[in-house]
Amino acid sequence: MKKRIALVSVVLLMFSMGAMFAAGSTESAPKQLIVSTWGLSEDALWSEVYEPFEKQYNVKVVLDTGNAQERYTKLKNDPNSTVDVIELSQKNTADGVADGLFAPLKAGDLTDYAKLIPGAKALIDSGSGAPYTLNSIGIIYNPKKAGMTINSWEDLWNPALKGKISIPDITTTFGPAFLVMCSDAKGVDFASDKGETAFKALEALKPNVLRTYAKSSDVASLFANGEIAVAIVGDFGVPVISKADPDAVFVVPASGTYANFNVINIAKNTKNRDLAVAYVNYRLNAETELRTAKALNEAPVNSLVTLTPELAANKTVGDVAARAKMVDFTVVNPLMGAWVDRFNRLMNK
Numbered sequence: 001m002k003k004r005i006a007l008v009s010v011v012l013l014m015f016s017m018g019a020m021f022a023a024g025s026t027e028s029a030p031k032q033l034i035v036s037t038w039g040l041s042e043d044a045l046w047s048e049v050y051e052p053f054e055k056q057y058n059v060k061v062v063l064d065t066g067n068a069q070e071r072y073t074k075l076k077n078d079p080n081s082t083v084d085v086i087e088l089s090q091k092n093t094a095d096g097v098a099d100g101l102f103a104p105l106k107a108g109d110l111t112d113y114a115k116l117i118p119g120a121k122a123l124i125d126s127g128s129g130a131p132y133t134l135n136s137i138g139i140i141y142n143p144k145k146a147g148m149t150i151n152s153w154e155d156l157w158n159p160a161l162k163g164k165i166s167i168p169d170i171t172t173t174f175g176p177a178f179l180v181m182c183s184d185a186k187g188v189d190f191a192s193d194k195g196e197t198a199f200k201a202l203e204a205l206k207p208n209v210l211r212t213y214a215k216s217s218d219v220a221s222l223f224a225n226g227e228i229a230v231a232i233v234g235d236f237g238v239p240v241i242s243k244a245d246p247d248a249v250f251v252v253p254a255s256g257t258y259a260n261f262n263v264i265n266i267a268k269n270t271k272n273r274d275l276a277v278a279y280v281n282y283r284l285n286a287e288t289e290l291r292t293a294k295a296l297n298e299a300p301v302n303s304l305v306t307l308t309p310e311l312a313a314n315k316t317v318g319d320v321a322a323r324a325k326m327v328d329f330t331v332v333n334p335l336m337g338a339w340v341d342r343f344n345r346l347m348n349k
Contacts, residue, residue, distance in 0.1 A: 030060045033275050036075065036086040036267075039065035040216055041240065044295040053282050059275060067214050068092045069171040075101055075267065084270040085279055089173040091336075093128055093263040094329040102265040105129055109277050112284045112302055119326075120301040123261060131261035132283045133298035135236045136316040136324050137174045137181070138252040140219075142245055145229035152253045153185045156230070157201075161208045164229040166222055169212045170343035174234050176332045177258035179339065184255075191331045199342055212347055220244035234260070238314045239297050250314050252323070259316055259324035261301075 037045075042063070050061040064071065064083055072092040075081050076099055088096065096102055107113045107124055116124070120131040141150050148160050156165060168175045182205070183190035183198035190198050210228055213219050216237030222228045223245035233241065238250050264283060266276045282288055289300035293307060299315040300307070307317060316324060332339075 030054070030058050031272060031275060032060045032062055033272055033279060034062045034064060034082050034084045035279070036064040036066075036071045036083045038067065038087065038215075039063075040236065041296050048291040048295045049283070049288065052288075053279060056282070057275065057278055067171070068173055072096060079269075081267065081269065083267045084272045084276045085264055085266055087132075087262060087264050089262060090123075090128075090260050090327075091173070091176055091329050091332065093265065094333055096265060097128055098333075101268055102129060103268050103270060103273060103276075105266055105277075105280065109280070110284060111281050112286070115286070115302050115304050116284070117301050117303055120261065123263065129263040129265035130280050130284060131263050131301050132280075132289075133236075133262050133292070134259055134301060134316045134321065134324075135173075135234050135262065135299060136252070136257040136259045136320060137177050137232060137234055138250055138257060139230065140233050140238060140241055140248050140250045141230040142223070142247050143249060144247060145226070147229075150230065150251060152255060153181055156208065156232075157185075157205055159208075161230060163208065163210050165205075165208045166211050166213050166219055166228045166231040167205075167209055168232060169214050170336075170340050172214060173260055173262075174232070174258070175343075176329075176336070176339070177260065177327050178232055179343075180327055180332075181258060191328070194335055195339060199346065202343075203346060206347065209347070216240055223248060235299075235314050235316060236297050252320050254323075256323040256325055257316075257320060259321070259326055262298075 053059065054061055068089045069092060071086065072088055072095060075083055075086060110124065110130060113121065113124065123129065123131050139150055143149060146161060146164060148158065168178050179195055179198040179202065180190050182201040183195065186197050186201050188197040211222065216233060217240060219231045219233055219237060220241045223241055242248055264280050266273060270276050284302060286302045286304040289302045289305045292298040293300050293305065293311060297314060299317050312318060
C-alpha cells in the first residue's frame with residue numbers, strides 16, 4: 001500500500017513539475033508584433049531597429065511589407081487584420097484617421113513627446129499618430145547621361161531629357177506632391193483649379209518620362225541598367241540609388257521642396273497595444289533615431305539628435321527643411337480618386 005502511495009506521489013509530482021515547466025515556457029515565449037512597413041533597406045532595419053527591439057522586449061517582429069497605398073488598402077479592407085502597428089505616409093495616415101482605422105495615440109503615451117520637433121508634436125496633437133521621420137522630394141540624376149546640369153524643377157521639361165526620366169506613381173508617398181510641384185512650376189496653386197494645370201504640365205512632360213515607379217528600388221534598377229538618367233525621388237531613396245549609380249547626384253531645387261512625415265499608428269484591432277506603444281516609443285528615442293539617420297537616411301524628429309554635416313547630407317534638415325512645403329492633404333485627398341484615374345489614363349496610354 002505504501003509503495004502504491006509513493007508511486008502515485010511521484011507521478012503527481014512529475015505531472016506538477018511538467019505543468020509548471022509548460023506554464024513557465026509559455027510565459028517566457030516571445031510575443032509577436034506585426035509591423036506593416038515599407039520593404040526598403042530591410043537589412044539595415046533589422047540590424048538597427050527590429051533585432052534590438054526584439055531583444056529588449058522579448059518579442060518576435062513580423063513584417064508586412066509593401067508600398068503605403070497597398071498596405072493602407074489591405075488594412076482598410078480586412079476586418080480580421082492581425083497588424084499591430086502600421087507605418088504610412090502623411091497622405092495615407094490622413095485617410096486612415098478619416099476611416100477610423102487607428103487606436104488613439106496621445107502625447108501622454110509617448111515618453112519623448114517633449115523632445116520632438118514642433119511639426120511632429122502638431123501631428124500627434126491632431127490625432128494623426130506619431131511621426132518618426134521627415135523626408136522630402138528632390139531630383140537625382142547622372143549628369144553625364146542626362147547631358148545637362150539640372151538645378152530646378154523647370155529643367156525637367158527640357159527636350160534634351162526625352163525618354164530619360166522616371167517619376168513616382170500617383171499612389172506612392174510623393175505621387176501627390178509631384179503633381180503639386182507640376183502646378184507650382186507653372187505658377188498656379190493646385191487648390192485653385194483642382195490640379196488642372198498640374199495635369200496639363202504632366203502631359204507636356206510625358207515625352208521625357210520613360211517610366212513611372214512604385215518603389216525606390218525600382219528606380220535603383222533603372223539607373224543600374226542605364227535605362228534612365230533622371231528621377232524624382234524622396235530623399236530616403238538616395239542611398240540605394242547611389243549604390244546602383246555612384247555618379248548620381250541628388251539636388252533639392254532652391255525654389256523649395258515638398259515634405260512628408262512618415263507616421264506610425266497603432267491598428268484599432270490590435271491585441272498588443274502595450275507592446276505597440278513600446279515599439280512607437282522605441283522608434284522615437286534619440287538613440288534609435290541616430291542609428292536610423294546613419295543607416296537609413298532618415299531625418300530625425302527627436303530634437304536631441306545632432307547630425308554632423310556629412311550625416312545631414314541628403315536629409316530633410318536645416319536649410320532643406322526650412323524650404324520645404326507641406327502638402328495640404330485635406331485638399332488633396334478628396335481629389336485623389338479622380339487624380340489616380342486621370343494619371344493612369346495619361347501615363348499608361
